[in-house]
Amino acid sequence: MPVMNSAYNGRQPNEFKVLTELEGIPNSRSLEVYKKHGGYAALEKILKGKMSQEEVINIVKASGLRGRGGAGFPTGMKWGFVPKGEGEKYLITNFDEGEPGTYKDRYIAELNAHMLIEGKLIAAYAIGASKSYIYLRGEFYDEIAWCEQAIKEAYAAGYLGDNVMGTGFKHHMDVYIGAGAYICGEETGLISSLEGKKGQPKLKPPFPAVKGYLGKPTIVNNVETLAVVPWIIRNGAEAYKKFGTEKSAGTKLFNISGPVVRPGCYELPLGYPLKRFIYEDCGGLIGGKKLKAVIPGGASAPVLTAAEVETMTMDYEAFAAAGSMLGSGAVIVIPEDVSMVEVLENLMHFFKDESCGQCTPCREGTGWLLKMSRGILQGEGQPGDEKKIAEVAGKMMGRTICTFSDAAAGPARSIPQKFAHEFLEYYKKKSSAHGQG
Amino acid sequence: MASFFSTQLNEQIKGFLGRYETKRSSILPILHAIQDENDWISPEAVQALEAEHGLSVIDVNEVLSFYTMYRKAPPKPYRLEVCGSISCWLNGADKTISEAKQYIAQAEKSGKPIPFECHKVECLGVCGYAPVALVNKDRHLNVTPELARKLMDEYSKKELPAAAKKCAADLAARAAHK
Numbered sequence: 259m260p261v262m263n264s265a266y267n268g269r270q271p272n273e274f275k276v277l278t279e280l281e282g283i284p285n286s287r288s289l290e291v292y293k294k295h296g297g298y299a300a301l302e303k304i305l306k307g308k309m310s311q312e313e314v315i316n317i318v319k320a321s322g323l324r325g326r327g328g329a330g331f332p333t334g335m336k337w338g339f340v341p342k343g344e345g346e347k348y349l350i351t352n353f354d355e356g357e358p359g360t361y362k363d364r365y366i367a368e369l370n371a372h373m374l375i376e377g378k379l380i381a382a383y384a385i386g387a388s389k390s391y392i393y394l395r396g397e398f399y400d401e402i403a404w405c406e407q408a409i410k411e412a413y414a415a416g417y418l419g420d421n422v423m424g425t426g427f428k429h430h431m432d433v434y435i436g437a438g439a440y441i442c443g444e445e446t447g448l449i450s451s452l453e454g455k456k457g458q459p460k461l462k463p464p465f466p467a468v469k470g471y472l473g474k475p476t477i478v479n480n481v482e483t484l485a486v487v488p489w490i491i492r493n494g495a496e497a498y499k500k501f502g503t504e505k506s507a508g509t510k511l512f513n514i515s516g517p518v519v520r521p522g523c524y525e526l527p528l529g530y531p532l533k534r535f536i537y538e539d540c541g542g543l544i545g546g547k548k549l550k551a552v553i554p555g556g557a558s559a560p561v562l563t564a565a566e567v568e569t570m571t572m573d574y575e576a577f578a579a580a581g582s583m584l585g586s587g588a589v590i591v592i593p594e595d596v597s598m599v600e601v602l603e604n605l606m607h608f609f610k611d612e613s614c615g616q617c618t619p620c621r622e623g624t625g626w627l628l629k630m631s632r633g634i635l636q637g638e639g640q641p642g643d644e645k646k647i648a649e650v651a652g653k654m655m656g657r658t659i660c661t662f663s664d665a666a667a668g669p670a671r672s673i674p675q676k677f678a679h680e681f682l683e684y685y686k687k688k689s690s691a692h693g694q695g
Numbered sequence: 696m697a698s699f700f701s702t703q704l705n706e707q708i709k710g711f712l713g714r715y716e717t718k719r720s721s722i723l724p725i726l727h728a729i730q731d732e733n734d735w736i737s738p739e740a741v742q743a744l745e746a747e748h749g750l751s752v753i754d755v756n757e758v759l760s761f762y763t764m765y766r767k768a769p770p771k772p773y774r775l776e777v778c779g780s781i782s783c784w785l786n787g788a789d790k791t792i793s794e795a796k797q798y799i800a801q802a803e804k805s806g807k808p809i810p811f812e813c814h815k816v817e818c819l820g821v822c823g824y825a826p827v828a829l830v831n832k833d834r835h836l837n838v839t840p841e842l843a844r845k846l847m848d849e850y851s852k853k854e855l856p857a858a859a860k861k862c863a864a865d866l867a868a869r870a871a872h873k
Binding site for chain 2: 355357359361364389399400434435436438440452453454455457471514515516522523553557588591596601605608611612614
C-alpha cells in the first residue's frame with residue numbers, strides 16, 4: 259500500500275523540481291543557461307571519470323527510475339538487456355507524444371532540449387550506441403525546431419561527434435519526423451516507421467533490445483525517462499529515491515486537462531494525492547463544478563470514479579490496484595455534466611481512427627466499439643448493450659501483436675461497468691421517444 | 696530530361712537519401728519535403744521519385760497511404776485542423792469545429808469564399824490549452840469558435856503561402872495541358 263498520502267502535507271509542488279528546475283528562468287532553452295545549472299556535468303563525470311557502462315546502468319537501476327512513457331518498465335534493467343560487446347546498437351527517443359491528455363515531453367523540449375540530449379548521451383554510453391535518433395511526431399513543429407537547434411549546439415560544443423569532449427567516445431544524433439500515426443508511439447511501431455515503413459508494431463520477442471532498428475539491438479526510451487538521467491547521475495540514486503514511494507521512485511511530470519482552473523504540466527513526487535493535485539494545485543474544476551470521473555493516465559487508462567479519486571495516490575501501484583494505470587501521467591478531468599456514454603464514444607472514435615489495422619481483433623473490435631457506443635447515443639441502443647460493449651472489449655485483450663487493442667479495451671470495459679446507470683438513461687430515452695414502454 | 700522536382704527540392708531529396716542507414720528511411724522526410732513545397736503529394740511526384748531517385752512506387756505508396764499528415768489531393772491554401780480528442784472535446788472542440796465549418800460554407804455561399812478548409816484531427820499533444828488547433832504549421836491554443844473565426848479572417852488577409860501558390864499554378868498548368 260502506498261504510504262505517502264500525508265507525507266506531502268504542507269509542502270509546495272515547487273519543492274520537487276528535478277526536471278523543471280529551469281522553469282521560469284529567462285532564456286531557459288539556451289545551452290549557456292543549461293550549463294549554468296549543472297548541464298553536461300553528468301556526462302563529463304561519466305566520460306572523464308572513466309565510469310564503466312555497468313556502473314552507469316547500476317546507478318540508474320538503483321535510482322528506481324521506471325519508463326515514463328506509459329509502461330513503467332525499470333529503465334536500468336531495460337538498458338541491461340542490450341547484448342555486450344562490439345556491433346552496431348541504437349538508441350531511440352520516443353518523442354511521438356500522442357496519447358490524448360499528454361503534453362509533458364513537449365514541455366521538456368520547451369524548457370531545454372539539452373536535458374534530453376545529455377540523457378541520451380549517457381544512455382548511449384551505457385548501452386554502447388554510437389548513433390541515436392529522436393523520433394518526433396510531425397505536428398510538433400516548434401518542438402522539432404528546438405531539438406534540432408539543441409543538437410546543432412551540442413555538436414558545436416563538442417558534446418556530439420566522433421570524439422565527445424575529447425574522450426574518444428563517439429556519438430551521433432539526428433531527429434526523425436513522423437507523419438501522423440499514434441501507433442508510432444508503440445516502440446516497435448516506431449522502429450518500423452524509422453525504417454521507412456508503415457508504423458506497424460512487430461511481435462515480441464525478440465525485444466528491440468536484442469533485435470530492433472534494422473535488426474540491431476535498440477533501446478527505445480521516452481523523453482522524460484532520458485531527460486531525468488543527468489540529474490540522477492549528478493545527484494546520485496539515493497537523492498532521486500528521496501522522492502516518491504518505495505516502488506515508484508522519483509518525480510513525474512503530471513499533465514492535467516479538461517475543465518480545470520489551472521491546467522498545465524506539474525512536476526510532482528510519485529505517490530502524491532490525486533485529489534489534492536486536482537483541487538489544490540490545479541484549482542479544482544472551472545465554475546466550481548462537481549467531479550464525475552478522472553482518466554488518470556491518458557486515454558488508454560481505465561476511468562476512475564469521483565469516489566475512487568478521494569483516496570487515490572499518483573503512483574504505479576495505487577493506480578494498478580484500482581484497475582487503472584499511471585500511464586503517461588495525463589490526468590483528464592470529467593465534470594458532472596458530461597455524459598460518460600459520450601466520453602466513451604469520443605474515446606472509441608480515437609482508437610478506431612488510430613488502429614493500425616494489422617490484427618483482426620483490434621481492427622474490427624475498435625470499429626464495433628465505436629458503432630455500438632455511437633448507436634446508443636443516437637437512440638438505437640437497447641438494454642444490455644453496455645454489457646455487450648464490455649464483452650467485446652474483453653475479447654480484444656491479449657490477442658494482438660501490441661497493446662493498442664488492450665488500451666482501447668480499457669475504457670470500453672471500465673466505463674460501462676462503472677457508469678452502467680448512464681447507459682440505462684439512453685435506453686429509456688429511446689423507448690419514450692418511440693412512445694412505448 | 697528535366698526533373699519533376701525543383702532544383703532546391705532535388706538537393707533536399709539527395710540529402711535525405713544519404714542521411715540514414717537505409718535509403719528506405721528517407722521516404723518519410725522526402726514526402727514531408729515534397730509536401731512543404733507543393734502543398735500535396737501527387738501521383739506524378741511518386742512516379743518521379745522512382746524514376747529519378749530509385750525509390751519504388753510501392754514502398755512510397757505504403758508510407759503515403761498509412762500516415763495521415765500527407766495530403767493525397769490538392770488542399771485549400773489554409774487548413775484549420777482542430778483536435779477533437781478527449782481533452783479538447785471536453786473543452787468544446789466540437790462547437791469550434793462545427794462553427795468553423797459553417798463559417799467556411801457561408802463564405803462560399805455568399806460568393807466571397809475564404810481560402811480555408813477545416814478538419815477534425817486526433818490529439819495534437821498540447822491538451823492543457825484545449826481546444827488546440829493548427830493553421831498549417833502554426834499552433835493556436837484555446838481555440839474557441841470566436842478565435843477560429845478571427846484566425847480565419849486574419850490568415851485570409853495575408854499573402855497566400857508559397858506552397859499554395861505553387862499548387863494552384865501546377866493545377867492551372869495541368870488543366871491547360873489537357
